[in-house]
Amino acid sequence: MADVFLYISVFLIWLMLFYHAFLMSGGYFHFLKYRKFNKVLETPLEDYPTVSILIPAHNEEVVIRDTIEAMIALTYPKDKLEVIVINDNSSDDTGPIIERYAREYSFVQAVSTKPPNAGKGKSSALNQGLKASSGDIIIVYDADNTPEPDAVTYLALGLLQDKKAGAMVGKFRVINAQKNLLTGLINIETLTFQWLAQAGRWFWFKMTTIPGTNFAIRRSVLEELAGWDEKALSEDTELSIRVYNMGYYIRFFPSAITWEQEPETLRVWWKQRTRWARGNQYVILKYLFKLHQLKNKKVILDIFYFLFTYFFFFAGALLSQGIFVVNLMTDLELSMGDVSGVLLIIGFLLFVTEICLALSMEKNQLTWKNFFIILLMYFTYSQMWIFLVVYSSYLEIKRVLFKQDVRWYKTQRFKQAGKEEKPSA
Template identity: 35%
Template sequence: MADFLLIISIISIWIAVFESIVIMTGAILFIRKQNQKKLVAPDNLEDFPTVTVMVPAHNEELVITATVEHILQMNYPKHKMQVIVIADNCTDNTAAKLKALQSNTSYEDRNFMILERTGTGGKSGALNHALQYATGEWICIYDADAAPEKNALLFLTQKAMEEPEKYGAVLGRNKARNRGQNFLSRCINLELVTIQRVHHTGLWQLFKLGTIPGTNFIVKASLIREIGGWDEDAITEDTAISFDILTRGQLIALAPQAEAYQQEPEQLSVYMKQRERWAKGNYRVVTDNIHHLFNRSSWRIKMQVLYYAASYFWFMIAIIVSDILFVSNIVYQIIALFNPNVVSPFQFQSDVYVYLVIAWALMYYIYVLQINLALASDIGQSNTRNFILSCISYFTYAQLFLIISIKAFISIITDKITGRQNKWYKTQRFG
């Protein structure tokens, strides 16, 4: 039985490696294609659509002023941009800071609305509340800690105009603005760069698959209203809305030039809470959409479900099982040196260990390779320190994913048993 479990785990790891190679191939093709294209910003923006930029903010006094100023200063026609900031159940000075900014003579001619909200539904509830006042053809979302670059909105809408009938949403890239703060923020930066520049680009290049992030994206206003707004019961509303968009036959396109900077956790406790919430949300999205594998849904939806199911269930379980079996057997072998009568409950054929070591070695190599591929495509990030960090992070930072996934799964079971409701967990900001 132990041999069987270990062999299944090894096969699963090999499949995960193959998946990574396929996605990296797509990323390389995308990078080559982008390098051959000349980036041209249009001179006339009068044909561009109207956009409502919405910013949900819950106790964000440390960052909200800088965020809204970045948004108001973006290179987009003023008469085509509406800005709505939702001070959601705030008990700090978020609303006061917004009103002070609104009274600034520099922005007196701007369509800038502040909504002070007291209600349920967290971020989704705040966005649904603002949707009632939105007048734009497209809705753009920025988190309260976002710092979009001047042309971010321009590049998002420019991509949307390439295929206006096909593209229901467009996502940009998010970068860690506090990436050099400490070891944790540097590791988060490696993860973020890899996801943005390998996974997103590879999946878009090969399969025209995209997933909305929590910030720096646009979605058709008519489409989001057709969907019924954001799911207020969803923990990760961005992933949930992505599946809603795909089920309506629309694509989520990638605009790689549309970049925004965001603040990442600098403390392990803050990081663990944030990622546990994300994991719980993605578990639920998988279970809510697993039925698409067995109906007549499009192949893209099926592939998206498989991608999430493999990442959060299959591959994770395979790695955990192989780790437990492997480490347990080593522990028993060490004990047996002092007490020969002790026999491990897990007995393996010697060649199984060889295949396991090969699988782990290849998985580690691919892990480091895809990080450095991503870093090489991002100006200023490919350096010796980041290379060393990519090698170390597998044995430190990457292992947190297993702990987070297990904790999230236990938390979901606890929620089901106790009826505990999920609240909007706001990631702690640093001034």
């Protein structure tokens, strides 16, 4: 019986490894050609589209000044721009900070959520901001984001030029990557995700997932979809599926860059990533039994990708490790023998190769320091994800069985020691 479980786990793990290798090759091809789209945007426009930037903010006094200052520094024509900062039931100085900027700059607008919608989470705050906005294009940034000056121009004009795109997704970078080992690991994870999952899926399938920040979406699309799903903890993934189902695709455009702060402690990382995992599990279960109702059948590919990522792959990894531990204590007489060890080594080398390829696409990221972090990452950070997914699955099952309300966890921010210069993109 142990043999059967081991073969199943190896199949699940290697199926995902091969698929990731396939995606990474697509990510590299996209890296070689995506700048051609920049040239399309260089054509002078007589009239820019109106843009509304939505920034939900709950207790963000540590970072909100830098975010609003980055909006002020944008190169997009200010007469076509409105920056709507949504103060979502903050108990700190977030509200007064926003209001001071709103008094000084005419294109900055302060919006405060009202009961019963106050403090219900990001989706609810975004829906309130959408009601207060007037732009033809809606762009979303988290409250810890400092986009580069041309980011909004790339997103808005990219969406204007590509009529088949319902949304345009930019790239995000980690501004505190050098803070400690954890932020260094997150930086590597972030870059790999974008060039593998985002760029790779766009190149091969014309599919990309809307992230929580640095994306543009047509107002007409949002209004037809009735905004964001307020029950979804991963509102971005859920929105992506509905955009696909309208017949649009979502384009990944790395020229639009924003910088964001990542968790600096394991406690904050665990809570944030648990919310992400639970949110994606909610999306999987929401649509898994409605596949026949989806108009765009290509969406099924993405749903099964998330299903394998958050259920089958991690189940296979947990199963194989459990068999390994038990086999150390008692001989299970496994028929694979040395083959399993060879597969483990090859899988590790494939893991390292894929991440090194992703880092090679970013200036100054493929360094010896990061190479050794990648080696460590396989045995530490990646293993933590297994236990996190198991834990989040338990929480989601409990929520469904006991009909518990969804609780939004707002990621804790960290004050930076002095004004750090952004690393080279």
